Amino acid sequence: MKELKKVAHPYIPNTVPEIKEQMLKEIGVKTIEELFSGIPEELHYRETLHIPKALSEYELRRYMEGLLSKNTSTTEYLNFLGAGCWNHFIPAICDEINSRAEFVTGYAGDPYEDHGRFQALFEYQSLMAELVDMDVVNVPTFDWAQAASTSIRMATRITNRTDVLLPKTISPDRLKVIKNYCSPYINVSLIDYKEDTGQIDLEDLENKVSSNTAAVYFENPSYLGFLETQGQQISKLAKKHGAITIVGVDPSSLGIVEPPSHYGAEIVCGDLQPLGMHMNYGGGQSGFIATHDDIKFVQEYPSRLFGIAPTVVEGEYGFGDVYYDRTSFAQREKGKEFVGTQTALWGITAGVYLSLMGPEGMYELGKSIMQKSQYAMQQIGSIPNVVASRFESTSFKEFVVDFSYTGKSVKEINKYLLDNRIFGGKDLSEDFPELQQSALFCVTEIHTKEDIDQLVSVIKQCINSK
Amino acid sequence: MKKINREHKVRNFQQAKWDEPIIFELHNAGERGVLLPHVESEIVDCVGDGLSALPASLIRKSAPKLPEISQNRVLRHYLRLSQEMLGGALNVEIGQGTCTIKYSPKINEEIASSPKMTELHPLQDESTVQGILEITHKLDLCLREISGMDYFSFQPGSGTQSLFTMASIVRAFHESNGEGEQRNEIITTIFSHPSQAATAAVKGYKIITLYPDKDGFPDLEKLKEVVSDRTAGFVVANPEDTGIYNTRIKEFTKVVHDAGGICYYDQANANGLLGITRAKEAGFDMCFFNLHKTFSTPHACGGPATGALGVAAKLKEFLPGPIVEKQGDQYTLKSDMKHSIGKVRSFQGVPQMVVRAYAWIRAIGAEGLKDVAEIAVLNNNYLYHHILKIRGASAPYIKGQRLEQVRYSWEQLTRETGVTTDDISRRMADFAHQYWTSHHPYVVPEPFTLEPTESTSKSDLDEYIASLTYIANEAYENPEKVKNAPYNSTIHRVDEQDFFENPEKWAITWRSYLKKSKEIEKIRS
Numbered sequence A: 001m002k003e004l005k006k007v008a009h010p011y012i013p014n015t016v017p018e019i020k021e022q023m024l025k026e027i028g029v030k031t032i033e034e035l036f037s038g039i040p041e042e043l044h045y046r047e048t049l050h051i052p053k054a055l056s057e058y059e060l061r062r063y064m065e066g067l068l069s070k071n072t073s074t075t076e077y078l079n080f081l082g083a084g085c086w087n088h089f090i091p092a093i094c095d096e097i098n099s100r101a102e103f104v105t106g107y108a109g110d111p112y113e114d115h116g117r118f119q120a121l122f123e124y125q126s127l128m129a130e131l132v133d134m135d136v137v138n139v140p141t142f143d144w145a146q147a148a149s150t151s152i153r154m155a156t157r158i159t160n161r162t163d164v165l166l167p168k169t170i171s172p173d174r175l176k177v178i179k180n181y182c183s184p185y186i187n188v189s190l191i192d193y194k195e196d197t198g199q200i201d202l203e204d205l206e207n208k209v210s211s212n213t214a215a216v217y218f219e220n221p222s223y224l225g226f227l228e229t230q231g232q233q234i235s236k237l238a239k240k241h242g243a244i245t246i247v248g249v250d251p252s253s254l255g256i257v258e259p260p261s262h263y264g265a266e267i268v269c270g271d272l273q274p275l276g277m278h279m280n281y282g283g284g285q286s287g288f289i290a291t292h293d294d295i296k297f298v299q300e301y302p303s304r305l306f307g308i309a310p311t312v313v314e315g316e317y318g319f320g321d322v323y324y325d326r327t328s329f330a331q332r333e334k335g336k337e338f339v340g341t342q343t344a345l346w347g348i349t350a351g352v353y354l355s356l357m358g359p360e361g362m363y364e365l366g367k368s369i370m371q372k373s374q375y376a377m378q379q380i381g382s383i384p385n386v387v388a389s390r391f392e393s394t395s396f397k398e399f400v401v402d403f404s405y406t407g408k409s410v411k412e413i414n415k416y417l418l419d420n421r422i423f424g425g426k427d428l429s430e431d432f433p434e435l436q437q438s439a440l441f442c443v444t445e446i447h448t449k450e451d452i453d454q455l456v457s458v459i460k461q462c463i464n465s466k
Numbered sequence B: 001m002k003k004i005n006r007e008h009k010v011r012n013f014q015q016a017k018w019d020e021p022i023i024f025e026l027h028n029a030g031e032r033g034v035l036l037p038h039v040e041s042e043i044v045d046c047v048g049d050g051l052s053a054l055p056a057s058l059i060r061k062s063a064p065k066l067p068e069i070s071q072n073r074v075l076r077h078y079l080r081l082s083q084e085m086l087g088g089a090l091n092v093e094i095g096q097g098t099c100t101i102k103y104s105p106k107i108n109e110e111i112a113s114s115p116k117m118t119e120l121h122p123l124q125d126e127s128t129v130q131g132i133l134e135i136t137h138k139l140d141l142c143l144r145e146i147s148g149m150d151y152f153s154f155q156p157g158s159g160t161q162s163l164f165t166m167a168s169i170v171r172a173f174h175e176s177n178g179e180g181e182q183r184n185e186i187i188t189t190i191f192s193h194p195s196q197a198a199t200a201a202v203k204g205y206k207i208i209t210l211y212p213d214k215d216g217f218p219d220l221e222k223l224k225e226v227v228s229d230r231t232a233g234f235v236v237a238n239p240e241d242t243g244i245y246n247t248r249i250k251e252f253t254k255v256v257h258d259a260g261g262i263c264y265y266d267q268a269n270a271n272g273l274l275g276i277t278r279a280k281e282a283g284f285d286m287c288f289f290n291l292h293k294t295f296s297t298p299h300a301c302g303g304p305a306t307g308a309l310g311v312a313a314k315l316k317e318f319l320p321g322p323i324v325e326k327q328g329d330q331y332t333l334k335s336d337m338k339h340s341i342g343k344v345r346s347f348q349g350v351p352q353m354v355v356r357a358y359a360w361i362r363a364i365g366a367e368g369l370k371d372v373a374e375i376a377v378l379n380n381n382y383l384y385h386h387i388l389k390i391r392g393a394s395a396p397y398i399k400g401q402r403l404e405q406v407r408y409s410w411e412q413l414t415r416e417t418g419v420t421t422d423d424i425s426r427r428m429a430d431f432a433h434q435y436w437t438s439h440h441p442y443v444v445p446e447p448f449t450l451e452p453t454e455s456t457s458k459s460d461l462d463e464y465i466a467s468l469t470y471i472a473n474e475a476y477e478n479p480e481k482v483k484n485a486p487y488n489s490t491i492h493r494v495d496e497q498d499f500f501e502n503p504e505k506w507a508i509t510w511r512s513y514l515k516k517s518k519e520i521e522k523i524r525s
Helices: A017-027 A032-036 A057-068 A092-098 A115-132 A144-159 A172-182 A202-208 A231-240 A328-334 A344-381 A410-419 A449-464 B041-047 B071-083 B106-112 B130-147 B159-176 B194-202 B220-226 B249-258 B267-272 B313-318 B351-387 B411-417 B421-431 B458-477 B479-483 B496-501 B510-524
Strands: A163-167 A187-191 A213-220 A244-249 A267-271 A287-291 A306-310 A317-321 A398-402 A438-442 B151-153 B185-189 B206-210 B231-237 B262-266 B286-290 B307-311 B323-327 B330-334 B406-409 B447-450
Touching (some): A017 B351, A057 B351, A092 A344, A092 B071, A115 A306, A115 A344, A144 A172, A144 A213, A144 A267, A144 A287, A306 B496, A344 A449, A344 B041, A344 B071, A410 A449, B130 B307, B130 B330, B159 B231, B159 B307, B185 B194, B194 B206, B194 B231, B206 B220, B231 B267, B267 B351, B351 B406, B411 B458, B421 B458
Parallel strands (some): A163 A187, A213 A244, B262 B286
Antiparallel strands (some): A267 A287, A306 A317, A398 A438, B151 B307
């Protein structure tokens, strides 16, 4: 037996030598090594791992803060990046609740141990249901991309068809996730958009939709920021062919913009990140799915769905899993897709956010984003040779700025902005070559007039520079 | 002073019960929870109300029926809900076997909540995110050491998503060899997580499930029978959820490799293996670790999380992008892998968990990692030794040879008392304990699965054992008491069958509850 160490590790109480010995004695084993006798010698790793030796808590803090100090955050530079992850105001209470030890370290307990988790997630489902005006919302999945992917698979099972139609303006990354999730048996095709407006080309849709189409999926606002105004026509067209309409939506728009269920969407999905999640370098994403309370749809969810129920004592709210037998937990490969750890804490946070905001808050949020982004578009568009927005459609929060006539590439402009402590818009020139030198800018309620004016002034300087 | 008697063997527990309404019931018209940044008058002068730009058909006609609540009341509501649950930080966390709920150090929460982490946009210029890229790379190097794999991706957002990613890579790999169509089967075992089978099925695979032999080992002879030129891959946990390490794992991976299949390893159960044995030497081509299990990042009620995915060099080109690479002293994101499956999650996954996991490894060090494995296994064997002494409890299959967890059975207790594992689960809530049965199907009758991790002390273990012993004795003496539990939890027994399985009655949202409860009231009257 190797020599017992003298100092117990703070995270590992039973490294106290006497306790270790006492436990070994009690179970009738001489050395810890004996407990690993099931591992054949040839698989025993006898070398020491090349991992540095342990740091104390203070040393760890110094070291990790040193590494993180190499980052420059959006609190230091002005940020106009969006493209799937957005800079919003986060009420302090969102952080207070999602850093409570009970929620942070909770996991998969039953309703009797984890009543609070069940109620908080049931409430999240209920609040989100009001925002989208539908009766069923899931415990959140990974992100919008996964929510869209699962919505699509739900539609293929409901219709027993294998073709799906997506807009060409979809986020290229989201499309990658969907394609991988759909392969090998679901065919994904893209619908063209109108060059001047970005709107879905209804003619192209009409040509492509058929009796094999399981779903027509589109986004509102689109990845490129504009609002799709033909929702009603698209869903009618889909319905005519027996296909399901799925709409991906930015929930921060829903205080002012009609929810997709009002123009024919049967499945609605999107990202919760705008509702109280820090960007966290992309780690704040969280996907939701909503449908009507129709068994045909409900039975196709892979996710957990928490329901409310009475208990044996009058006056108590109880909770639990609705129709658990759908899931892979219950049925392995015969369940619907798969379920497991996803982003429950962000669901709870979105619930807190919506409770704080109320209908007025969501209305003001939408209105303020509309005002500030329109102001930004107007100001950027007033710079000679800069077109904002590239599309003749109403935008929400994000808009495409076309720099093609400035003689400068987006890359050059963004470099200049960066040197002036500004994160410029997402460069679209590779993903959407037809838009030439265009970038996707994001303006939310957090931007001040001064921030926007600063951006405009630096863009001007850049364009005028040699 | 009177001596206060504290000699009770089980905890005299009462869960918080705030009798808190559903959030909608807190509505008071006109109340506000938070105010938004104002819009400057110059902006209003320029663009007006902003809303008139919206097409009429898209203007929301009726406001969402969200409740209106003051800030203080919202805070109080959620604080009360948080008190009505048992997080790993609060209870002696042993009962959620397979979940490896260890201590999540507070310092890591603090580090990861730096604005230098939380306020990063995922599309920022690489030069402004060198810190997080460096941490990602450094964690990659640590996990390479621990597993023997050649490269790690942190994009998958959980173990399940990592399994899905691996199934996707298996498909892409065979497609790149022109065998995509032919190799359409994936082999797994019944004591591996259901997600292994479920994720492979999503990728279109036919699933072959191996059952254990009499000792609880996956059946090698059966594997030899089912393996063929249709085999795309073999996925397994080792130890499986029984806690038994498959001693012949190398023969398993060889049989599959000889048939041209890929072997991928679910290392959700790796806590007893750190520094002891590695995926590479056992013959695996890929593996994943749950950072929220083995590497201490918090479980967060079920995510956000990371399923760190390690691959052998030959599979690196199949990874989802982008991946982090070190070039000179700079860190960069690379997306042009030749056979990349594309993406499985937005951006770079959940990087704040990468920060926490790396911090944990640095606080533990190489020696500490081995301590983790050894103490986790010691704790589990101590628990195992004592649980087998409880009347009515057993652990099917081979005697001993358990690593970090055990799947037990109450078969005898149920036979003799009528009390089931589900009854015991509810009763454990009365003593402040989590208790998990197992995934379905219940191959082990009346199962329960315990995993103490390295974080529990001997007295924690003794407390858990005492509670289970108390309940088992109670089952023999007063079975009804156990069957009608819980008594000291926030709530009492829920009518599960009627309200969760019946579409007429289930209510997944408050609005649905209001509609359906009205209907039920109508029918009643």
